[in-house]
Amino acid sequence: MAPEFLEIVPAKKVATEQKHNLAEAERIRRMVALHGSPLLILDCDAVRRQYRALQRALPGVDLHYAIKPLPNAAVVATLREEGAFFDLATNGEVDLVSEAGIEPSRTIHTHPIKRDSDIRYAMEYGCNTFVLDNPDELKKFIPYARKAKLLLRLSFRSPDAKVDLSKKFGCSQEAALPLLKQAAEYGIRVVGLSFHVGSQALDPAKHVEAITACATIVQQAREQGLPKLEIVDIGGGFPVDYVDDVQPINTFCAPIRAALATLPAGTRLIAEPGRFIAAPAMTAVATVMGKSMRDGRWWYYMDDGVYGSYSGRIFDHAQYPIDSLDFFGERSPSVLAGPTCDSIDVIEDNIMLPELECGALIVGRMMGAYTSATATEFNFFKKADIVVINERVGEDCDVLPLMA
């Protein structure tokens, strides 16, 4: 139905394309009438679109969706249909893919620090590929040496990334060969290298630097007669447009493709995209519960905030494209706050909004990654429900399509 709404409009254009917006606004209103507020609308078409875009940008790379940013069964099912692989880190994530019937050989477990019980839990499911970055973690695999395959995670610091994931995990390049030797002595198979340069990377330079360093280590391992490193896993970090523009994914990946081409032929290439697949897939809708003029500015108190879906404002340092659903009227600098009694619960303290009434709807875009996943129920404000649309390709649904 209504195929004209299937057209994809980039998030930041939404505010200006009011004609398009009216139809979408009506749909959002209907969804809130049906499902309540606050609401998160999860569009599986956006998941498909992102997966395919990254696949085109990284041909020959197996994309393991990192479950962490949006651990959701519909996302897993959608990606399964697309032929994706999965990246797990915890027992809960093992349960999610196991319940979705994902073939264990399509999964890897990438948490560098695990309890013995975590290793056994993943292996009981059938996931046998793990990640390590230190000698103590290596020793944990002595009992599983026959079955387990390991990737050695390296650290490449990215002070520029919004979330520098190489600060907490990964060994130095100097530590790599000694660890590989130690593994060989224990009879533990380390089959490849991995890294994560940091989430929402603004340019691909760190990925390229890391791939180049991996190529050197692969070469050195070969020269020293160590078992062949046949996998290079380039992690996640692929950026999306929030309030600021980032490079289109194909442009971002061009130097990465060139760097990957320098690895020995036959190397299995893996990436672990999380944010890139999840972020555009969810749209948050919240309702203004009350308003107050404070120091010359309207404060709007919504039923969702930084303790809820907007938790990524704090944990993920993300700034989302946010607007009121009523986009007409003169705008003035306003404050958008969450519902809790805590003063930190402010989403935006200087956002241009038309004057809103209680009951007005506020829409946050690009809110699929690190949002509901990190939400709390502080002050007994329930987390927003997630309603899924476009679960099946070409689904005939009249609450369809949000522009992601």
Ligand SMILES: *Cc1c(COP(=O)(O)O)cnc(C)c1O
């Ligand atoms: C969080 C995480 C990812 C996903 O990172 P994005 O930046 O969201 O793509 C991938 N791999 C590992 C090991 C992670 O911890």
